[in-house]
Amino acid sequence: MTIDDRSEPPPEPAPGPEADEHPRGPDGRSTDHPFGSGPPPWLAASLNHCTVCGAPLALKLVAGEERERLVCANGHIAYVNPRLVVSTFPVTDEGHVLLIRRGFEPGRGLWAQPGGFLEVDETPSEGAIRETREETGLHVALGEIVGLYARLEAAVIVLAYEARIVGGEATTGPEATEIVAFPPESLPWPEIAFRTTYWALVDWLARRRPELRPSGPPPGR
Ligand SMILES: [Zn+2]
Helix, strand or coil, rough: CCCCCCCCCCCCCCCCCCHHCCCCCCHHHHHHCCCCCCCCCCHHHCCCCCCCCCCEEEEECCCCCCCCEECCCCEEEECCCCCCEEEEECCCCCCEEEEEEEECCCCCCEEEEEECCCCCCCCHHHHHHHHHHHCCCCEEEEEEEEEEEEEEHCCCEEEEEEEEEEEEECCCCCCEEEEEEEEECCCCCECCCCCCHHHHCCCCCCCHCCCCCCCCCCCCC
16 A cells, blocks of 8 residues: 555645644644533533443542542543544545545535544554445555544544545535545535544645635634
8 A cells, every 4th residue: 555645746735824833833723622621511411330340420520630630439530532533634636635524423415535443453554445345445555644623522532634536426425425635725624523633634635736725714613
């Protein structure tokens, strides 16, 4: 499998002016969940019992920890960490960016890149290729990493690769009701599903088509 597409020009070092201005770093542009606020409420509500002994969990300060942790009466700590979503921006030979219209919530009916949760027994590269194949029917070879984006309110970190289509047939299904390769000049900015997708596209443009800008503000989620 070819990972490195040598036919592409070398990337520009500058990630774009927006990236430098955000106090939480470029990955902080895509989240509103403040540092120190712990797990988002929907996730905390699902963490009621210790997975080791079954006793109730409570948020407490624990010796040796720098923040409150969910802990049971027997001292088992339930650490809560984000999950990794692996995704690709497949780019056609014409330089068009392939996006899918999502068939499921969140973001149903809106556009995003193919992707999904990394499984515990695969590398991020394997997962990104697998998810792209599952959602679009297309086989891709990964290129450069476009970026890493936080959606902490969803307890998710999104890794986005640029990719090249090397086989398969674009096939819609329940997860992707439409599959469209958009010219970079006419990306569907008002209908982008997630801020993570928005900022990844901004970063991709800054690298490949620096003369272009998004035509609207980031989406609310
Ligand atoms: Zn326990």
